[in-house]
Amino acid sequence: MFSSFVKKPQQGFTLIELVMTIVIIGILGVGISGFVGRTTQGMIDIAERQQLATIAWIISEKTSRELRSALPNSIRLNAGSTCVEFIPAIAGTDYLSVPILTAANNFEVVPFSNYAAADVNALTDRVAVYPNTITGLYNSTLPNPGVISGLITSQATGATLNAQRLNLASNHQFLSDSPLNRLYVVQNPVMYCFSGGFLYRYSGYGYFTTFPSGASLANQVVIGSRINTGTFTYTAGLLTRSAIVTMNYGIISSTSEIQSIEQEVQIRNVP
Secondary structure (H helix, E strand, O other): OOOOOOOOOOOOOOHHHHHHHHHHHHHHHHHHHHHHHHHHHHHHHHHHHHHHHHHHHHHHHHHHHHHOOEOOOOOEEOOOOOEEEEOEEEEEEEEOOOOOOOOEEEEEEOOOOOOOHHHOOOOOOEEEEOOOOOOOOOOOOOOOOOOEEEEEEEEEEOOOOOOEEEEEEEEEOOOOOOOOOEEEEEOOOEEEEEEOOEEEEEEOOOOOOOOOOHHHOOOOEEEEOOEEEEEEEEEOOEOOEOEEEEEEEEEEOOOOOEEEEEEEEEEOOOO
């Protein structure tokens, strides 16, 4: 008895099927790599935008915060409008009396809300009364009589009930009374400058009649980088609105694109 069997044909890929498989895999590979590439580039773009936004936020917030505390009418710009200088006011209150007719080295004030005896810096702190104009604010030798006094040496309890006494290093006579009996405690001028792709902050250089520059500047600190160009504009205050300092600058991305920023800062008008 003979057993019979049927020989099955061998199975495998034809050349056409192999080519089609390679083509399909190639198409899928291109699609997947394109998807991954676009996703990666999207993440890079998001990170770049976040970095630009962070730089802009630091520049705007840091500069705006200090400018808002500027002594009224103390804003001035350099010839190219790339620098803004101002006198920072660190405290304010009302006075009971100040030396107007004759010079004196002490007077009484209403207690400060944020300036105690321990806060007095005898190397920088001065008193400003009625700065209704920029004239005389930046004299290299502060005039006496003048808007800004000599240095404050200390703060003590006044003779009047609940009053404080400010003691000056020397006799000083102010030019005129403030209509609101207002005074400010101020420190040395501060300046911000756009230069060479950076925003710099300068401090501790003292008072200069002409706009300070070059070797006269000290304590340089970098506030922001990757800046294309930057300028400041100053609009003096009116009875209907506050004074305004506007910062205009551009931040350069890694692809050389420029993000333009404009920031307005309101400056108090009441001297």
